[in-house]
Every structure is written in C-alpha cells, then in structure tokens.
Amino acid sequence: MIVVMKAGSPETEVVRLTEEFETWGLTPEKIIGKHKVVIGLVGDTVALDPLQIQETSPWIEEVLRVEKPYKRVSREYRHGESSDVIVPTPNGSVKFGEHHPLVVVAGPCSVESEEMIVETAQRVKAAGATFLRGGAFKPRTSPYAFQGHGESALGLLAKAREATGLGIITELMDAADLDALAEVADVIQIGARNMQNFSLLKKVGAQDKPILLKRGMSATVEEWLMAAEYILAAGNPNVILCERGIRTFDSKYTRNTLDLATIPVLRALTHLPIMIDPSHGTGKSEYVPAMSMAAIAAGTDSLMIEVHPNPKKALSDGPQSLTPERFDQLMQEMSVIGKAVGRWIDESELAIA
Ligand code: PEP
Numbered sequence: 001m002i003v004v005m006k007a008g009s010p011e012t013e014v015v016r017l018t019e020e021f022e023t024w025g026l027t028p029e030k031i032i033g034k035h036k037v038v039i040g041l042v043g044d045t046v047a048l049d050p051l052q053i054q055e056t057s058p059w060i061e062e063v064l065r066v067e068k069p070y071k072r073v074s075r076e077y078r079h080g081e082s083s084d085v086i087v088p089t090p091n092g093s094v095k096f097g098e099h100h101p102l103v104v105v106a107g108p109c110s111v112e113s114e115e116m117i118v119e120t121a122q123r124v125k126a127a128g129a130t131f132l133r134g135g136a137f138k139p140r141t142s143p144y145a146f147q148g149h150g151e152s153a154l155g156l157l158a159k160a161r162e163a164t165g166l167g168i169i170t171e172l173m174d175a176a177d178l179d180a181l182a183e184v185a186d187v188i189q190i191g192a193r194n195m196q197n198f199s200l201l202k203k204v205g206a207q208d209k210p211i212l213l214k215r216g217m218s219a220t221v222e223e224w225l226m227a228a229e230y231i232l233a234a235g236n237p238n239v240i241l242c243e244r245g246i247r248t249f250d251s252k253y254t255r256n257t258l259d260l261a262t263i264p265v266l267r268a269l270t271h272l273p274i275m276i277d278p279s280h281g282t283g284k285s286e287y288v289p290a291m292s293m294a295a296i297a298a299g300t301d302s303l304m305i306e307v308h309p310n311p312k313k314a315l316s317d318g319p320q321s322l323t324p325e326r327f328d329q330l331m332q333e334m335s336v337i338g339k340a341v342g343r344w345i346d347e348s349e350l351a352i353a
C-alpha cells in the first residue's frame, strides 16, 4: 500500500504518520519523489481500509493498494517515478536510470591476466565506456572449463580500476567471497544462474553495494522482479535489472533469445534501471552491434558488452566478444542512435562541462 502525501506536506507530519503506522505493526518507508513524498507501507495491509488511513491526516492526498505480488520494485510504489542507481567511481558518479545518458559497461568475460585486463580497460575507456566488467569467479557449465582466477583476479580488477578510474562490475557466486569482492566491485553482479539463489539475494540485499541482477535463463519477468524484491526487502534499494537472453525453442543460430520487449515491459512495471547484455543474448560477436543499437532505440538505460583483446584466445566467451577496434567502431555507431533518443553525451558537451 502507498500513502501519497500532498505537495508541501510538513516533514513533522510525515514523521508523525510514519510513527503511527509503525504502531500498527507495519514497516513504513519514506520515498522522496521529484514532486511528492510517498510513504510505502509493507506488512499485513490486507485488512486495512484505504479510506480509514486517509482520515488519519489532512495532508494525505490518496492511499493506493499495490496489487502486484512485487511491491517495493513496482512502479506504483514510487508513484510512477523511476529510480536512479548512482554509483561513485574514481572518475565521478555514474548514473543509471531512465532520465540519464546511456551507460556502457564493457570488458572481457573473465579476467585473464593483469596485462589483459588493464589493456582492455584502457581500450574500452578510450572508446567511451564508463564501467569495466570482468569475472573473477565464473559460473561454467562444465566443471572442467576455466573457472576464473578467483580472488587473485579481484586484485587485477583493482589494478585496472586504479589505472583507468573505471567503475568495476564483477560477479559474486558464493556469499563467502562477498567481503573480498565488495572491496573492489562498485557494482556486484548476480548472474543468471543465481537469480533465484534466495540466500545469496538476501545477503547482497543486506549490504550497500549496488546490484546488477541478471535475468535467469528461464525466468519469467515476474520471477525476475520477485528476485529483485528480495534484495530491496533486505534493505538495498540499488538494483539494476539486466536482460541477457532467455531459453526458447530456437537456439540454432543464437545462444539465447534476447528479449528486447522486456525494455518497455519493465519500464511499465518497475522503477528500476534497465541493462541489456547483447553478448550473452546472442552468443555471437557479429550480432552484438545490431542488438546494441536496437536496445538503445527501445529505451535501455545501459548496455553490457563483452570485449576481449584477442577473442580467439579468450578463456571464456570468445565467440561473442568484440575486439577493442570493433567496440570502438560500435560506440560511434551507437552514438547516432543514442543522440536520436536523447540518451548520449556529446564529446563536445563533455569538454564544456
Ligand atoms: C557473464 O556476465 O559473463 C555471465 C556469466 O553472465 P550470465 O549470468 O548472464 O550468463
């Protein structure tokens, strides 16, 4: 249930109401929107009468029920406004959200060596990316495939961060690695295979680093949003949703089916920022540019693109990785679409700022 306060409501009234709702056994959450303050009420609200709540204060504009099974992540919970995930990085804050320029995250599937990750970081930064991705812990289908260099790779990511100032996104698979990983990651990735690892979701929900929650390979949009709800319910409001392709009947020509329709669907259902991963979404580097541009045109807030200095020699996901040269060219191609939809920062504007 949400309680929408009238514009200009005094803070003392918001506090008084919050305390009163607590005495009813509810968990009130104050949400400050652009124009209004909303109090989200979580708990057993079934027996509550919205009209009765309305009468508790003349400053209440309306009381609405959130009918969806997911509450905190629903668009209604923020009274229709979108939320931003603002991530501090050495190069300044990077803002993920509907009303911000597109954020491009690029880098290899796995961190392979210091030279490789630092070089890739420098190349993707020069092309215009603001985040570096790279796995230290890799979820591989085969136990005999390269599993990532583990904790030592976290140190290499730290070096790439130091060398370039790029923000770092890397995947957490095991809660035991959370503290070490959170020391270097600016955003923690929960991969497709762990989307419904509820104990892991609760743990990352109980810490402060923003979370990139990838869609499970066979997850419905509702299951995905319920997974995000776990993170918000545990106290972490900073979640970005990443579509990375789903399993369908046809996997002959692409690794997965990239569900770009999730962009408008998520926009309607949730306030959380959206990311598209065309690399895992298609599995083939030659299809990545078209899907990247389609995702921008459809309104994504960010993109995650795998880039490797030598894809043929990559220890994981080489076939879907772009070379740094192709990535650089793609950034220029994407800028045309990005500018057309008002989601691209012009180099010349950057120079003035
Ligand atoms: C990855 O980002 O390299 C990865 C393993 O992604 P996903 O969880 O989407 O398969």
Ligand code: MN
Binding pocket: 109, 110, 280, 306, 316, 317
């Ligand atoms: Mn990968």
